[in-house]
Every structure is written in C-alpha cells, then in structure tokens.
Amino acid sequence: MSRTEQQRWAEAQQDAILDTLRRFAAIPSVSTDPAYAADMARGAAFLASEMERCGLEHVAVQPTAGHPVVSADWLHAPGKPTILIYGHYDVQPPDPLEKWRTPPFEPKVADDRLYGRGVSDDKGPVVVALSALAAFLQTTGSLPVNVKLLIEGEEEIGSAHLDAFVAEHAGDLAADFVLSADGATWRADLPTIAVASRGICALELTVTGAEKDLHSGRHGGSVANPLQAMSRLLASLHDDKGAVTVEGFYGAVHPPTAEERRLLTEIPFDEAEYLRSVGAPEAAGETGWTMLERNWLRPTLELNGLWGGYSGPGSKTVIPSEAHAKITCRLVPDQRPDDILACIERHLHRYCPPGVRVSVVREPGGALAVAVPPDHAGLRLAMQVLEEAFGRPTLPVRMGATVPIGGIFRHRLGIETVFFSFATSDEDYHAPNEFFRLGRLRDGVQAWIRYIELLGQQNGPPKAA
Amino acid sequence: MSRTEQQRWAEAQQDAILDTLRRFAAIPSVSTDPAYAADMARGAAFLASEMERCGLEHVAVQPTAGHPVVSADWLHAPGKPTILIYGHYDVQPPDPLEKWRTPPFEPKVADDRLYGRGVSDDKGPVVVALSALAAFLQTTGSLPVNVKLLIEGEEEIGSAHLDAFVAEHAGDLAADFVLSADGATWRADLPTIAVASRGICALELTVTGAEKDLHSGRHGGSVANPLQAMSRLLASLHDDKGAVTVEGFYGAVHPPTAEERRLLTEIPFDEAEYLRSVGAPEAAGETGWTMLERNWLRPTLELNGLWGGYSGPGSKTVIPSEAHAKITCRLVPDQRPDDILACIERHLHRYCPPGVRVSVVREPGGALAVAVPPDHAGLRLAMQVLEEAFGRPTLPVRMGATVPIGGIFRHRLGIETVFFSFATSDEDYHAPNEFFRLGRLRDGVQAWIRYIELLGQQNGPPKAA
Secondary structure, X not given: OOOOHHHHHHHHOHHHHHHHHHHHHOOOOEOOOHHHHHHHHHHHHHHHHHHHHHOOEEXXXXXXXXXXXXXXXXXXXXXXXXXXXXXXXXXOOOOOHHHOOOOOOOOEEEOXXXXXXXXXXXXXXXXXXXXXXXXXXXXXXXXXXXXXXXXXXXXXXXXXXXXXXXXXXXXXXXXXXXEEOOOOEOOOOOOEEEEEEOEEEEEEEEEEOOOOOEXXXXXXXXXXXXXXXHHHHHHOOEOOOOOEOOOOOOOOOOOOOHHHHHHHHOOOOOHHHHHHHHOOOOOOOOOOOOHHHHHHOOOEEEEEEEEEEOOOOOOOOEEOOEEEEEEEEEEOOOOOHHHHHHHHHHXXXXXXXXXXXXXXXXXXXXXXXXXXXXXXHHHHHHHHHHHHHHOOOOEEEEEOOOOHHHXXXXXXXXXXXXXXXXXXXXXXXXXXXXXXXXXXHHHHHHHHHHHHHHHHOOOXXXXXX | OOOOHHHHHHHXXXXXXXXXXXXXXXXXXXXXXXXXXXXXXXXXXXXXXXXXXXXXXXXXXXXOOOOOEEEEEEOXXXXXXXXXXXXXXXXXXXXXXXXXXXXXXXXXXXXXXXXXXXXXXXXXXXXXXXXXXXXXXXXXXXXXXXXXXXXXXXXXXXXXXXXXXXXXXXXHHOOXXXXXXXXXXXXXXXXXXXXXXXXXXXXXXXXXXXXXXXXXXXXXXXXXXXXXXXXXXXXXXXXXXXXXXXXXXXXXXXXXOHHHHHHHHOOOOOHXXXXXXXXXXXXXXXXXXXXXXXXXXXXXXXXXXXXXXXXXXXXXXXXXXXXXXXXXXXXXXXXXXXXXHHHHHHHHHHOOOOOOEEEEEEOOOOEOOEEOOOOOXXXXXXXXXXXXXXXOOOEEEEEOOOOHHHHHHHHHHOOOEEEOOOOEOOOOOOOOOOEEEHHHHHHHHHHHHHHHHHHHOOOOOOOOO
C-alpha cells in the first residue's frame, strides 16, 4: 500500500516527533505526590502548546477538583464520525530511584528505545495521536473526521476527578466512541487489541499496638508486635491455594463460559518464556486456572506496600507502634469497588489479632471492569488497521490492568472505548527504566493516520461490522 | 545505723560530686557517630583524670579496635576480695534534638533531677562508683577491698570490641566477681536487683519474586507477590497462641521451676498500669504465661522492621520485586545465638511460599542470656545493702533486655556480674530528656560505700551465703 501525503509528512517529521516526546517526558508530572504540583502544571501547559502547534482548536487547560484536563477539538467534517481521543499526561512516581540506569526525567535513547518515566505510559502514545492529527492539519489543513481531545492528569491516581468532569461536560464531549491512546498492547510481536479490562479498588490499613515505639528487650513478650499482627492479618487474606478468603469477594463474579476459556487457549502464550521475561522463579497464584485466566478473567487482591519499624543498616531492637500496608484489588465485571472494599474492611476488623487495633482508609478512585462488544465498528476498524500493518489477523485480548475511563465514558456518555495504543506491556512502566520502542513511535503515527483516513471514508456514526 | 567516716565525707562532698557529673555529662561522648570521635577521646581523658583524683593507681586509657577502655586499680588489701568495677563512658546519640526541653549536653538541674544525655546511662552511675572509692582513699588513704576498674566506650554500640579486650587482658582483669555500675534498676519505688538478662540474636531476610517491580494489573495473578509471600512466611513463625513455631527454638529452654514461677508472683506488678504506661490496648503474647514470665523467662522472636513496595501518599499499583524484614530473638539461658539463627534460617527456607526465593543475612553481635546464681555472695551482699537503705526486702528481678557483658565476663574470666546500678529504668535513657534522680546520686554513693565496707569484712573470695 503506498504512503499517503500525511504518512510521508509524518515520516519526515520523525526526529521532531521524538524531540517533542523527549521534552514532554523531561517534565516530572507525577500526579500522586503533591511535591510535583508545579511540574503537573508545566506538563499541562506543554501539552496545550503542542495541541496549538498541531492546529487544533479550542485548546484549553480545564480545572477539575484535582489536576486539570487538557482539551481541544477540530469539528469541521460535517456528516463524518466524531471521535473523542483520550490519553493522560501524568506519570507514575520514579521510585526506587537507585534502580534507574539513567535519570528518570532525562529521557535518553539507547538500543532504538527511549528510556524515561512516562515515555510509554502515556506520553509516547499521546504524542503518537497528536502527531497523526498534525499530519492532516499541517498538510491539508483539515481532518477527514471530527475530533475532540481529552488528556487527563490523574490516570495514575485512578482518574479520581475524571468522572465528575465528564459528567459536567457531557454535552461538549459527545462523540461516537472514544479512541484511547492509553492502554498498552499486549505484546510487541503480535497484532492484538484489548477488548476488556479489570476494575480496581484500593485501601490502606494501619495496625497500631502501643502508643510509642518500645524496646524489644524491656517489653518483648508483654505486648503485641504490630509487625507480627500485620503479617498475620495479611496472611489471612488468601488461602493455601492462592484464593482470596474475604467473605463476599467472589460473590458477584460470573464464572467464565467454556467458550471464553477455549478462546483463551487460542492465544499464543508461552508461560516459561513469560516467567523468563519478568525474571520470576516460577508461576504462582490461584490454583485451578491457567496463567492467562488468572491475569485476565480472575479478580486479585494484591499487597502493593508494607512498612513499619526499622529499615536502616544493622539491627534496632524496636517494637514499633505502627505497621502499614497498601492493598489494591483487580476486579472483574459486576464486582463493585465499594462493595469489595466493604468486604475487605469487615475481614480486617474480624481477623485483627489480639493486642492491636486496625484502621482502614479507602483510597478514592475505584473503577469498574469493562468489556467492548466484539462487533463494535471502531474496534473492528482498529483490528483492520493492525492486520494491514502486521500482515496477520489481530487477536482480541483482555487486559489484567485497569482503565477506569472505559466505565466512565460508558456511564456518562453512553459510548464505548477502543484502545489503540502503541505502548507495549513489557515496557516497564510503573517500574524503573521505563522505555518506549522508537519503532512503535514511528508505526503508531502511521497507523493512527491510516485509522483516521479509513474512518473518514465512513459517513455518520460508524456502523457495526 | 550511724554514718561511717566515709559516708559523712561523701555527704559533705555532694555538691562537688554533682559538679563532676555535670562536667562529665557535658562531653558529648557519642560512640556510634564518627563525628564525635574527638569528644569520645575527651570523655576518656576526663574519666582518667577523675580516677587519678580519686587516688586510684595504674590509671590508663587503653586502645581497642574501637573506642578505648579506661582502666585503673587499687590492690593493697591482701587476703581481701577483689572486685572488677564495670561501667561505660559512651552515650546514646541525642536525636531527636528538637524533643529536648534543655540542650542534651548542657546538663541542668530541675525538680531534684539532673537532665542531660548520659546522666543516667551511664555517667551518673559511674560517678557513684568513683565517689565511693574516693570516700575511702581520700579519708583513710586505703580501701578495705581490692578493686579493678574497666570503663568501656562502646556499650551503646553493642560492646563490639570488649570481648576481645577482656580475652586479651584476662590475667590483668582477674577478680572474684564484677560489680556493674551499669544496668538500671527496675523501679524507683522498690529495692530490686537484676539477677538475669536475656540474650539476643538478629537476622535480616529478603523475599524476592520477579527480578523487577511489576504492574499489579498487567501481572497480578500470574506471579507471586513478595509482600504476600513475606506476610505468609512471617505469620508462620508463631502459632495461634503466640508460641514460636520454629523447630528447635525451644529445644534448649529449661521450663522454669514452680518455685521460680511462684517467686515472680511476689513481684508487685500491675498489668493494667503497665498497659496504660505504654498505651497498649491489651496484653498479648504466648498463652499460658503471665506478662512478667513472658518478658523475663520466655524467649521471643520479634519483628523489628518490615518493608517493601510503595509507602508514599496515595496508591501505586506495584508488585515489588523484593520484601525485607528484620528479626531479633531474646534468648534465655542455654539458647545459643548461632543455633537459634540456624533454626530460623531452616524454617524460613522450608516454609518459603511458592514463586519466591528467600535469603537470610545473620547480623553479628549475638549475646548469651545470663543468670547469677541466687546464692552468689556478691549478689546477696547487694541485696542486703539495698534492704538496709530502703527498709524493706530486696526483690530479685530479671531483665527482658540484653546486657552482653554478663556473658563476656563469664566466658572470658569465669566470673559472675552483679548489677548494682542506681539508675532507674524510667529515666528516658535512649530517648530525649534523659534524667538522673539526684536522690539516687546521693543514696547510690552511700550504698556503694556500705557495700565496699561490708565486703571488706570478708576474708578472701566472697563466700556463698
């Protein structure tokens, strides 16, 4: 297939596109930590100026109760479909800093990859989308479809204020469907598209013993040790077979159909290869399910943080006053975040060991699991573009991760979300040495241009295939 | 009982004795921090000059691989017992500085107490011992017993080089028993004497899952979570009744005799009052034992630190690569630190959950539990002197904490250590606003004079009562 004018333009602009991403990723827009508040504002301003540069209209940094949303539109294709492009400009914290081989906010190219916090999640994919739009607007001055952009600043903290924002601006945001630049593809070597994601809910718990730290000699044996009580309490959350023991946790979970389980067996997945790729000694988890089933079809309860007492060099004979833990659950359709948190809270109080008190703080920003209907036209088009690019059929896959926006857009705007991201799930986002493949940066822009072009050949709202 | 010449001398010298302690405590002899190296040398020199002023002989600042030992003797009482007086001139760091009401190294009298770092642990008790010796040497020019002094500079960092020093100088240090100016008494309102202390051993363990931190959505369910595995592993160290489940842990433990348990019931101890004092919601620990038994007679396995994953604000959906924990055990007589560490190490490897690896690092510096035989003459004499001073019988109590010197002197010199300190365990040593009761400074000197006088009435090594 010969290149279009837009695709040739994008090809010629590759260095400039990479430079844009480097400057974007050099801004430490960490949404979870108030210490980065000024950098979040810089991130939003940078993004707005890039939207202007593309030729988009009504560019605005719009306040929310948290970090602002950056929005824009171009709506001069009457009778053509309207898409709402979604992405986020906030990034994960860079900790643990000492494990980065290069500074997280000084993006660096090595081995045809760009290394830096946020390059894959989600600044690279956002730059892909913007560059595709620029390719049209900078060549012909117009787009073959109508576009609205909503790039939020709170994805890494559960899109806490997005729901209220979308509800408030539902009229302005009306579209045929959402095309998301976020939501990394499953593998680098296969054309895949995500058709479902898990939900999430989060809490932090504190176990308190004595009011002050105590000397473990003078007091050891007399009173409870909050670290021991915490270990015991956390260990009670799973049984010996890796299943969650919290009463009610699986109450709303529909067992997958035989057909759903069979479809999963058709996905090429090498368990041993996967274990090698993450450097894990062996598989582990809920017995009775394959690894893909555990990650895609089953809910989980995971500890994300655990701390208390002394962690410096040598030993310190302390019985600390407090121990802390952070928990998140990945949910499957029909598990409601608030219900699950309530079940866990009851469990923690019920099984709290003697001699300590437990307190629980629910984190805001729970999200529902979502699944796109297999015949959705925007989804089918994405599968077609990927098939053209890879020369082989696109596999519909699920995501173990959470993209809260799916539930928000469906609930508030009544539309589905199609994930068309060119990040790949092995790119160490949420970990040190996050990277984005430069090849995916190039291919992504080409694919987005093709998608927009094909969508523009349709009249009105896209039809089911 | 009428005062002796020495006791009257000491009474007249009270202001001078307090002044000596103030000047001693004004020297920030913090052993753990190299920034105080010059002050450690000043502390040793000050102590040596005070020993000279008392009239002691062979005063020497003797090097070790760490901070020096200050020693002296007076050995002109042929046929009389020889005691080795122990104490230390190093102090804890003053942090957190902002919590001190007066500067830690500007000792200040208020409410019949002297406030300052090290006044109770152990400079006040050392000045008590020196003043008692001075009372004899400055009045009659002689002592009724033979004395050797060994005041070390590393007690606050685990007496790291004392064992080697004592082994090397075993001939010079030969004595009938050790009389320790260190080892605070249990309570201010009761005559008590410590007859036993627990030993200690320490290790750190690391549980490793994947080689890198993983996103809990993309990977959750597929591989083990090291924080969950750590919780499970740590929870396996105790049973539901608070007993340690490690095979071999109790192997060397002698159950206390009915008489030992009965004696403990005679110790006035108000459990509810204790719980109020530490702000603990309720008692906890190994079932089947009273609180004092758990703290004094039973070994413990305590977690002192636990960390892994994300502990910042908000949530981070990470499955960390590693989880860490620090453990110390308090040991009872015949439990050997190395044996206990080996048992725990075996347990940790044996019960390591699937999907993770565990590694263990043993901390150096274990110490044996010690117990002075109840009929030890030096101990009986100390009990008698305290009974005279308080007008009520002295209670033999144990220590839940560890005093490594007891094991060192027994092992290297074959002698027992009698703790005859006039510090009290509520004097906030190791904490801000450390203080020493001025009444205990006065009473301590009187009691030490009486002790030396009575010991001098014995011929040769002290006899069992």
